[in-house]
Amino acid sequence: MSRHAPAPAVVREVYDDVAPKYAGLYDGLGPLPHFYQTRLRLVVDLLRPLPRGLVLDIGSGPGIVGDHVRRLGFRCVAADASVGMARECYERTRGDVGRYVSAANATALPFGDGVFDVVMALGVLEYVDRPGRALSEFRRVVRPGGTLLVSLLNGTSPYRRLRDVRRRLGLDRDPIPPMLFTRTEAERHLRAAGFGVKQVTYFDMEMLPPGFADNHPRLAGRVATAWERTSSSVLLRWLASAFLINAAAL
Numbered sequence: 001m002s003r004h005a006p007a008p009a010v011v012r013e014v015y016d017d018v019a020p021k022y023a024g025l026y027d028g029l030g031p032l033p034h035f036y037q038t039r040l041r042l043v044v045d046l047l048r049p050l051p052r053g054l055v056l057d058i059g060s061g062p063g064i065v066g067d068h069v070r071r072l073g074f075r076c077v078a079a080d081a082s083v084g085m086a087r088e089c090y091e092r093t094r095g096d097v098g099r100y101v102s103a104a105n106a107t108a109l110p111f112g113d114g115v116f117d118v119v120m121a122l123g124v125l126e127y128v129d130r131p132g133r134a135l136s137e138f139r140r141v142v143r144p145g146g147t148l149l150v151s152l153l154n155g156t157s158p159y160r161r162l163r164d165v166r167r168r169l170g171l172d173r174d175p176i177p178p179m180l181f182t183r184t185e186a187e188r189h190l191r192a193a194g195f196g197v198k199q200v201t202y203f204d205m206e207m208l209p210p211g212f213a214d215n216h217p218r219l220a221g222r223v224a225t226a227w228e229r230t231s232s233s234v235l236l237r238w239l240a241s242a243f244l245i246n247a248a249a250l
């Protein structure tokens with residue numbers, strides 16, 4: 001299991017490169033769009049009942065999630081360590097007075113204490129060299145009682161472990177292998193930073209082997225959806241490729 005985050009400069013460089021194409025990962029069929037679309041629905045469902053306030057989307061990428069945050073009626077600040085991603089995000093937000101963009105690192109946020117009602121970090125801590133430090137920053141900038149949404153790749157998922165093995169064998173190339181987290185590790189980090197976990201939702205039952213799934217995107221999507229509909233929560237916990245944590249700032 002990947003235990004160390006990739007070097008921050010390499011992470012920025014890789015995301016700068018992919019920034020213009022990144023939004024396209026949400027579209028179409030296959031393991032990645034299935035992952036992104038499923039997570040987006042879960043995030044929207046968690047935000048919908050909250051009082052409309054100010055959201056920080058840290059590691060925003062090009063801001064696809066921000067589009068939905070705005071549609072729900074929240075104001076949104078997007079921040080990303082990759083200037084390329086921040087630029088893409090800015091392109092999407094042009095003219096929207098309720099949306100702001102900043103290039104910033106999760107471990108040293110350029111925002112005041114307690115200014116946000118919600119902080120989201122979706123698929124970000126896997127690439128942060130000091131995740132505990134980032135969570136302390138999230139706690140500093142969110143108001144007491146505010147919400148934290150964090151999505152992480154599940155360290156117990158056979159699909160994630162296989163991806164890791166394929167990378168080690170040189171079958172898959174990934175210049176920035178993500179760290180994987182177990183729920184226990186994640187909850188420990190969150191508690192230490194001053195958050196109380198309210199709910200953990202597992203998602204993305206990627207059951208076909210990674211290489212096969214990449215080559216058969218339609219089938220992979222159908223199999224994942226069928227498993228998600230029928231699986232018990234115990235199976236999901238161990239097999240889902242990722243989980244989304246809903247936590248409250250204590």
Ligand SMILES: C[S@@+](CC[C@H](N)C(=O)[O-])C[C@H]1O[C@@H](n2cnc3c(N)ncnc32)[C@H](O)[C@@H]1O
Binds near residue numbers: 064105127
């Ligand atoms: C997998 S992408 C997720 C993008 C977006 N959250 C989404 O789900 O569509 C990870 C993002 O985190 C950003 N990132 C990585 N390390 C970061 C850090 N230390 N501080 C802020 N952003 C970071 C990357 O530049 C990239 O845009």
